[in-house]
Amino acid sequence: MSTEAPTRPTEPIQTQLERVTIRFAGDSGDGMQLTGSQFTRTAAAFGNDISTYPDFPAEIRAPAGSLPGVSGFQLSFSSTEIHTPGDEPDVLVAMNPAALKANLGELPAGGALIVNEDAFTAQNLQKVGYASNPLNDGSLKQWNVFNVPISTLNTRALEGLGLTNKQVDLTKNFFALGLMFWLYERDRAGTIAWIDDKFSKRPEIAEGNKRALNAGYNFGETTEIFHERYIVPPAKLAPGHYRNITGNEATALGFVAASKLAGRDLFYGSYPITPASDILHQLAGYKNFGVKTFQAEDEIAAIGAAIGASYGGAMGMTASSGPGIALKSEALGLAVMVELPLVLVDVQRSGPSTGMPTKTEQADLLQVLFGRNSDSPVAVVAPATPGECFQFSIEAWRLALKYMTPVVYMSDAFLATGAEPWRIPSVDDMPSIAVPNRTEREGFYPYLRDETTLARPWAVPGTPGLEHRIGGLEKADILGNVSYDPENHHRMQMLRQAKIAAIAADIPPLEVYGPSEGDLLVLGWGSTYGAIRSAVERLQGRGASIAHAQLRYLNPFPANTGEVVAAYKRVLIPEVNLGQLSLLIRARYLVDAIGYNRVRGKPFRIAELEAEAERILATLGATVR
Amino acid sequence: MTETTNDAPPAGNGAPPAGNAAGAAAATAELPVLTRKDFVSDQEVRWCPGCGDYSILAQTQKVMPDFGYPKENIVFISGIGCSGRLPYYMNTYGFHTIHGRAPAIATGLKAARPDLMVWVITGDGDALSIGGNHLIHALRRNVDVRIIMFNNRIYGLTKGQASPTSELGKVTKSSPYGTIDFPVSPLAIALAAEASFIARSVDTHTDHLQRTLEAAGTHKGSTFVEVLQNCNIFNDGAFRDFTDREVREDRMLMLEHGQPMIFGKERNQGIRLNGHQPEVVTIGEGGVTEPDLLVHDETDPLIAFMLAHLWWPDFPVPVGVVRNISRPTHDQMITDQIAQATATRGGGDLRKLLNSGETWTVE
Numbered sequence: 001m002s003t004e005a006p007t008r009p010t011e012p013i014q015t016q017l018e019r020v021t022i023r024f025a026g027d028s029g030d031g032m033q034l035t036g037s038q039f040t041r042t043a044a045a046f047g048n049d050i051s052t053y054p055d056f057p058a059e060i061r062a063p064a065g066s067l068p069g070v071s072g073f074q075l076s077f078s079s080t081e082i083h084t085p086g087d088e089p090d091v092l093v094a095m096n097p098a099a100l101k102a103n104l105g106e107l108p109a110g111g112a113l114i115v116n117e118d119a120f121t122a123q124n125l126q127k128v129g130y131a132s133n134p135l136n137d138g139s140l141k142q143w144n145v146f147n148v149p150i151s152t153l154n155t156r157a158l159e160g161l162g163l164t165n166k167q168v169d170l171t172k173n174f175f176a177l178g179l180m181f182w183l184y185e186r187d188r189a190g191t192i193a194w195i196d197d198k199f200s201k202r203p204e205i206a207e208g209n210k211r212a213l214n215a216g217y218n219f220g221e222t223t224e225i226f227h228e229r230y231i232v233p234p235a236k237l238a239p240g241h242y243r244n245i246t247g248n249e250a251t252a253l254g255f256v257a258a259s260k261l262a263g264r265d266l267f268y269g270s271y272p273i274t275p276a277s278d279i280l281h282q283l284a285g286y287k288n289f290g291v292k293t294f295q296a297e298d299e300i301a302a303i304g305a306a307i308g309a310s311y312g313g314a315m316g317m318t319a320s321s322g323p324g325i326a327l328k329s330e331a332l333g334l335a336v337m338v339e340l341p342l343v344l345v346d347v348q349r350s351g352p353s354t355g356m357p358t359k360t361e362q363a364d365l366l367q368v369l370f371g372r373n374s375d376s377p378v379a380v381v382a383p384a385t386p387g388e389c390f391q392f393s394i395e396a397w398r399l400a401l402k403y404m405t406p407v408v409y410m411s412d413a414f415l416a417t418g419a420e421p422w423r424i425p426s427v428d429d430m431p432s433i434a435v436p437n438r439t440e441r442e443g444f445y446p447y448l449r450d451e452t453t454l455a456r457p458w459a460v461p462g463t464p465g466l467e468h469r470i471g472g473l474e475k476a477d478i479l480g481n482v483s484y485d486p487e488n489h490h491r492m493q494m495l496r497q498a499k500i501a502a503i504a505a506d507i508p509p510l511e512v513y514g515p516s517e518g519d520l521l522v523l524g525w526g527s528t529y530g531a532i533r534s535a536v537e538r539l540q541g542r543g544a545s546i547a548h549a550q551l552r553y554l555n556p557f558p559a560n561t562g563e564v565v566a567a568y569k570r571v572l573i574p575e576v577n578l579g580q581l582s583l584l585i586r587a588r589y590l591v592d593a594i595g596y597n598r599v600r601g602k603p604f605r606i607a608e609l610e611a612e613a614e615r616i617l618a619t620l621g622a623t624v625r
Numbered sequence: 626m627t628e629t630t631n632d633a634p635p636a637g638n639g640a641p642p643a644g645n646a647a648g649a650a651a652a653t654a655e656l657p658v659l660t661r662k663d664f665v666s667d668q669e670v671r672w673c674p675g676c677g678d679y680s681i682l683a684q685t686q687k688v689m690p691d692f693g694y695p696k697e698n699i700v701f702i703s704g705i706g707c708s709g710r711l712p713y714y715m716n717t718y719g720f721h722t723i724h725g726r727a728p729a730i731a732t733g734l735k736a737a738r739p740d741l742m743v744w745v746i747t748g749d750g751d752a753l754s755i756g757g758n759h760l761i762h763a764l765r766r767n768v769d770v771r772i773i774m775f776n777n778r779i780y781g782l783t784k785g786q787a788s789p790t791s792e793l794g795k796v797t798k799s800s801p802y803g804t805i806d807f808p809v810s811p812l813a814i815a816l817a818a819e820a821s822f823i824a825r826s827v828d829t830h831t832d833h834l835q836r837t838l839e840a841a842g843t844h845k846g847s848t849f850v851e852v853l854q855n856c857n858i859f860n861d862g863a864f865r866d867f868t869d870r871e872v873r874e875d876r877m878l879m880l881e882h883g884q885p886m887i888f889g890k891e892r893n894q895g896i897r898l899n900g901h902q903p904e905v906v907t908i909g910e911g912g913v914t915e916p917d918l919l920v921h922d923e924t925d926p927l928i929a930f931m932l933a934h935l936w937w938p939d940f941p942v943p944v945g946v947v948r949n950i951s952r953p954t955h956d957q958m959i960t961d962q963i964a965q966a967t968a969t970r971g972g973g974d975l976r977k978l979l980n981s982g983e984t985w986t987v988e
Binding site for chain 1: 666668695696697698699700702703705712713715716717718719720721722723726729730731732733734735736737738740741758759761762959962963965966967969970971972973975976978979980982983984985986987988
């Protein structure tokens with residue numbers, strides 16, 4: 001086609017849609033994550049409900065144009081409340097043949113396909129095994145294809161700026177973004193302000209990116225390729241002040257808030273690991289909040305330093321992903337033994353071993369519960385949505401400080417990198433966190449427990465008269481001296497267990513969405529929340545007797561968990577692992593729970609959970625409309 | 626229980642040794658003068674009779690009153706091994722942690738609490754084998770902790786396996802045909818890691834050990850002291866060839882900053898550089914005079930590296946302060962960055978932070 005954009009003689013038709021799902025796909029160096037997150041913030045600021053799914057390779061720059069180098073960002077934006085980034089895209093933006101090949105299978109027939117036709121060179125086609133160019137061999141007939149010479153148009157738009165060819169090429173994602181802004185009638189101002197800020201020291205790059213953005217927008221405006229523009233009106237979200245937030249961002253903010261609410265400095269020891277590193281990056285910028293970050297020499301030192309900080313009276317914490325959690329296990333056991341407050345974040349990823357570092361999974365549950373020598377109980381919490389990460393960061397610290405215990409906070413790659421609109425909570429409404437700090441000499445014993453919480457006193461160095469010794473050796477009850485007494489060891493093991501179990505009385509009951517009894521309960525934990533909720537909503541809409549419950553506390557379970565799972569004829573537990581919560585629920589409550597387990601490094605699709613629930617309902621003879 | 630905060634005044638980081646603890650010094654004015662007995666805990670000491678650890682414990686308790694810290698501001702952190710029990714015997718705060726990790730735990734404690742005086746007690750297996758990484762990084766970061774490594778060249782608590790400092794060919798339970806692993810030099814590792822204070826002493830040389838611990842205690846920054854320690858059960862006499870009373874003067878080199886390297890009962894032997902190579906010479910023989918000898922300089926890394934590799938019988942074994950330099954401590958730099966960030970950006974405002982970035986209101 002001609003690269004000249006003809007002037008549009010007729011206005012495009014305006015169509016209103018409830019929800020749109022877009023997937024941007026390109027080389028991992030093409031800036032697809034940036035493009036996706038810019039569209040996301042624009043949609044969020046417009047008032048849509050949003051949900052995102054960044055999906056990128058572990059390779060920073062895989063060979064250009066290759067399949068392993070394809071990076072994708074899917075986002076769903078809607079005028080109604082949504083819980084997931086969408087099962088499949090309505091629109092696929094493919095910046096090269098590799099991106100097309102890697103993603104086409106998930107674009108439903110009739111879906112819109114916007115491609116950068118300039119990238120469909122013989123060489124690029126050959127790299128991914130296309131014998132002929134799919135753009136003109138008729139193989140894309142079932143989709144609605146828009147060929148756009150993005151590179152050529154973009155290069156022309158940036159002429160005269162004095163940028164190198166490479167620099168010009170790097171801006172073409174903004175052309176694609178501009179085009180999508182036009183297509184969905186979005187304001188460019190937010191992105192332009194972002195570009196100006198980001199490249200404030202390199203005005204020529206800022207100008208290049210802005211020109212690219214505007215050129216893409218104007219291309220939509222002036223050509224007749226697109227006959228329709230789409231409006232997705234704002235969603236009716238609960239009144240309040242909002243921002244767009246990812247799980248990792250909310251997690252970091254929550255820890256800063258917890259530190260403020262407890263009046264103690266946060267010490268964050270961490271070793272770089274995907275997908276947890278962003279929490280370190282973010283916290284490292286909060287020094288004026290008194291946050292001390294420490295990039296340790298290894299995972300063990302990261303948790304070791306955190307334990308040392310907690311021993312000194314700070315809020316010591318650490319984060320990692322599965323392989324790093326394994327390395328921290330022994331030190332976590334020490335924290336259990338010495339009963340110091342500690343929060344350990346596990347941003348789970350696909351395993352075992354190095355697995356698929358950038359892909360999601362929720363298969364560390366049994367590791368954090370049981371992956372230490374001996375009986376070594378810790379509390380475990382698991383937020384279900386990016387926004388919830390904030391409140392659970394605070395909740396983790398509330399429990400750690402009140403019960404003098406390590407608390408494991410379970411996130412995962414999908415939760416950590418996915419985004420949603422977040423109603424910013426009022427700081428005034430956040431209750432302060434009580435910090436037990438022993439200073440009285442009279443009656444002090446290192447292991448004399450609080451009668452209600454069973455917590456031992458926190459007597460930190462520097463407190464006169466309370467000099468004492470703790471350590472990994474078994475302690476005599478109350479006195480805290482080293483003890484090999486057989487009955488004492490049994491008593492201490494029971495006490496450690498009882499302390500964690502007692503937390504059940506201090507956490508909210510398991511909430512059920514839907515009928516309080518009936519045919520089927522779908523029980524989940526962590527980031528599966530959105531897909532489960534959506535599937536259950538659909539089936540409820542189709543008349544099924546089905547309910548959803550999402551466990552946010554995995555140790556101990558909420559006190560009513562047994563009653564909830566017993567109130568339905570069947571319990572379905574979908575997990576992105578091979579059945580870890582299922583194992584626990586079956587063992588603990590003697591319920592014949594049915595697992596739905598798929599480990600593909602991706603979040604569940606709504607449709608597959610709906611189908612599985614429907615299948616189980618059918619075995620009960622229940623009819624679904 | 627009472628609610629308090631941990632806002633103890635920070636210690637005088639970076640100040641010369643005399644100003645070791647501004648906060649502590651003020652506190653001592655109100656406290657009775659402490660003696661060795663104040664640092665003895667009520668726990669029964671359970672090392673084997675005749676163990677070199679008793680002497681190290683006694684000297685440690687003895688020097689503790691000298692630093693001007695109230696005892697509640699002193700913390701002993703240990704790893705696993707016979708040395709790991711020492712904190713139980715000190716009437717200070719103490720934390721017996723896990724194998725090899727004491728430097729990491731001490732790093733976090735000191736970062737959180739710059740006002741504390743932190744000691745790490747470790748052994749050759751704990752520090753150089755399982756915990757080698759943490760040792761290196763605590764030293765290179767100049768974490769203001771005093772790491773005292775008991776080197777007995779054997780695994781004692783696990784009943785006699787070879788350690789990273791065991792000599793090549795050593796027959797132990799785990800090496801019945803002799804070890805095939807070359808030993809490491811603890812001092813060379815500390816040097817490579819850029820510890821700002823490095824010294825060596827001997828368990829039975831109580832005066833020297835006391836002086837060395839005192840010097841270690843007044844240093845600001847990462848402090849590494851190797852104490853040659855006899856395990857009379859599993860490696861008895863490991864250092865006897867040069868540490869015994871009758872031979873020590875002829876076979877050990879007492880380092881003194883700014884002084885020529887002289888040793889021997891007659892004080893007539895010394896170390897001279899021949900090109901880059903050290904050699905033992907006798908004053909008065911072959912025209913050698915005292916000015917020909919190498920003068921010890923605690924700030925010179927080349928001298929320190931050379932000293933780290935002198936060992937009996939080729940050379941006298943050096944003891945004393947090998948290196949002593951001043952550089953900013955880890956906790957001081959943390960504190961400075963926080964102060965700087967607070968000065969330029971103001972104290973953290975949570976409301977502003979939560980509302981930062983692009984926000985919008987839904988009515």
